[in-house]
Amino acid sequence: MRPRPPEPPTRTWFMRTTAYRLFMIREFTSVFLAGYLIFLLVLLARVGEGPQPFESLLVTLRSPISIILHVLVLLAALYHAVTWFNLTPRIMPVRLGEERLPDAVVAIAAGYLPWIVVSLAIGWAVLG
Amino acid sequence: MSASNGAAAQTTEESLEARMADKTITLEVFRYDPAAGGDPTFQRYDVPYRSDWVVLDALNWIKDTTDGSLTFRWSCRMGVCGSCGMMVNGLPKLTCSTFLKDYYPDPLRIEPLANFPVQRDLVIEFDGFVEKLKSIKPWLIRNDQRDPADGELRQTPKQLAQYKQYTMCINCMLCYSACPEYAFIPGFIGPAAIALAQRYNLDSRDQGQAERRKLLGVQEAVWECTFVGECSAVCPKHVDPAAAIQQAKVTSTIDWYKRFLMPWGKK
Amino acid sequence: MKQSNEAFWWSLFSAGGVAAALFLPAIVVLTGFVLPFAEGDTATRHEQLRELIGWWPVRVLLMLVISLSFFHCAHRMRHLLMDFGVRSTPLLLAVVFYAGAITGTVATVVVISRL
Numbered sequence: 412m413r414p415r416p417p418e419p420p421t422r423t424w425f426m427r428t429t430a431y432r433l434f435m436i437r438e439f440t441s442v443f444l445a446g447y448l449i450f451l452l453v454l455l456a457r458v459g460e461g462p463q464p465f466e467s468l469l470v471t472l473r474s475p476i477s478i479i480l481h482v483l484v485l486l487a488a489l490y491h492a493v494t495w496f497n498l499t500p501r502i503m504p505v506r507l508g509e510e511r512l513p514d515a516v517v518a519i520a521a522g523y524l525p526w527i528v529v530s531l532a533i534g535w536a537v538l539g
Numbered sequence: 540m541s542a543s544n545g546a547a548a549q550t551t552e553e554s555l556e557a558r559m560a561d562k563t564i565t566l567e568v569f570r571y572d573p574a575a576g577g578d579p580t581f582q583r584y585d586v587p588y589r590s591d592w593v594v595l596d597a598l599n600w601i602k603d604t605t606d607g608s609l610t611f612r613w614s615c616r617m618g619v620c621g622s623c624g625m626m627v628n629g630l631p632k633l634t635c636s637t638f639l640k641d642y643y644p645d646p647l648r649i650e651p652l653a654n655f656p657v658q659r660d661l662v663i664e665f666d667g668f669v670e671k672l673k674s675i676k677p678w679l680i681r682n683d684q685r686d687p688a689d690g691e692l693r694q695t696p697k698q699l700a701q702y703k704q705y706t707m708c709i710n711c712m713l714c715y716s717a718c719p720e721y722a723f724i725p726g727f728i729g730p731a732a733i734a735l736a737q738r739y740n741l742d743s744r745d746q747g748q749a750e751r752r753k754l755l756g757v758q759e760a761v762w763e764c765t766f767v768g769e770c771s772a773v774c775p776k777h778v779d780p781a782a783a784i785q786q787a788k789v790t791s792t793i794d795w796y797k798r799f800l801m802p803w804g805k806k
Numbered sequence: 807m808k809q810s811n812e813a814f815w816w817s818l819f820s821a822g823g824v825a826a827a828l829f830l831p832a833i834v835v836l837t838g839f840v841l842p843f844a845e846g847d848t849a850t851r852h853e854q855l856r857e858l859i860g861w862w863p864v865r866v867l868l869m870l871v872i873s874l875s876f877f878h879c880a881h882r883m884r885h886l887l888m889d890f891g892v893r894s895t896p897l898l899l900a901v902v903f904y905a906g907a908i909t910g911t912v913a914t915v916v917v918i919s920r921l
Contacts (some may be wrong), residue, residue: 422890422891435914436814438882438885441881442879442883444826447830448876448879450839451833451872452872453857457831459859459920462853463854478838478840481838485835488827489831491826492826492827492830495824496827524826526827532838533832534832537858
């Protein structure tokens with residue numbers, strides 16, 4: 412009378428609960444980000460080639476396909492950033508004596524505030 | 540309150556009781572008989588619905604009145620012993636703290652904890668889990684030869700706070716049932732065992748960190764985890780084993796770089 | 807007891823995760839929605855951009871952000887495939903994705919040093 416072995420995971424195990432689905436979306440953001448990184452390299456190379464290639468690049472960037480892709484990549488980047496900052500306090504909890512600093516405080520201090528500062532700095536450097 | 544009002548309230552309460560007695564809720568329960576072998580079946584039981592009943596109450600009602608052959612583990616009925624964990628509608632739950640009223644009038648599907656071998660009906664085998672707990676040396680390791688006569692090892696509240704959260708685990712194994720990585724890799728030592736390792740690693744009285752950190756640095760320890768986080772979400776004691784694993788990854792990574800940059804350092 | 811080298815890749819994944827979270831959203835907004843529709847003379851804007859990217863601290867920062875983000879993505883995509891059930895060739899999977907990230911890093915250094 413041997414015990415019945417556990418069921419192996421199905422191919423679609425992650426569709427079983429919302430939490431699993433959100434996890435897979437979090438991991439899937441990497442696919443969009445990887446694609447964008449390659450595109451960013453092409454873009455940088457174009458800027459280096461001179462004003463004419465840059466001009467034609469801007470025309471490409473105004474196309475509907477570019478805008479749709481950028482919207483998707485932006486959503487992926489935002490979802491990655493928010494999930495990343497929210498998980499940080501659990502990986503690096505901060506203790507003051509016996510008390511643990513609330514996760515929200517750590518997330519803001521170590522994630523959201525630096526995020527705002529960096530984003531503003533990038534905007535200022537490019538447009539200012 | 541006047542007497543007539545009191546009587547009226549009592550009547551309403553009685554009729555409520557009477558109406559509730561008619562109400563039933565359906566449990567579809569996983570049945571597996573190791574002697575018969577074959578595939579498990581689901582058996583339907585109609586159980587009287589009480590708003591203050593938990594799933595375990597319903598299972599005990601079935602066993603007492605309808606079907607004495609239904610097999611399941613339970614003991615304390617108050618979320619302390621950790622033995623009544625089962626899958627309720629696909630999610631790992633302590634059945635002593637899972638209320639019927641949160642599902643009524645829909646039927647409930649009760650299965651044994653996922654990712655474990657099934658002995659019979661809702662009873663799982665957890666020998667592997669106990670081995671994993673033992674493998675991380677869950678006791679205070681001391682390098683000195685202390686005698687109980689030397690007195691107790693003292694600890695400040697601040698030192699206690701470092702690891703207290705990880706002492707709350709009741710070994711209910713819900714975290715293993717929630718973990719998709721454990722489903723893929725049964726050798727993964729898993730959430731509760733790693734949280735227990737951290738419980739001792741962060742204890743100021745313990746001197747076994749070096750040993751235990753080596754145990755945690757192997758592939759089947761912390762590195763099978765991808766921080767799905769469901770182990771912590773289902774934990775009835777808020778141990779947050781997922782955080783314990785990530786923190787162990789950080790120390791493990793520091794150890795890796797130390798070994799890489801200073802291979803002459805002590806092993 | 808064999809210690810896993812996953813620690814090394816995980817450290818790059820983590821550093822890249824921080825870099826991607828802090829830098830990428832703003833950069834995506836710039837390339838997707840701000841630069842293409844900004845008012846003003848394109849030639850001047852191009853000159854400003856070249857000047858900015860020509861400054862060495864910006865170059866170093868760009869290289870770090872892009873290459874670490876490549877390692878972040880490689881690590882996640884590798885585990886994503888494993889979560890989709892691709893479990894028979896773990897070593898091949900690791901080699902393919904981290905080799906991809908290394909290639910991405912080389913490309914980043916080449917592109918940015920040529921600017």
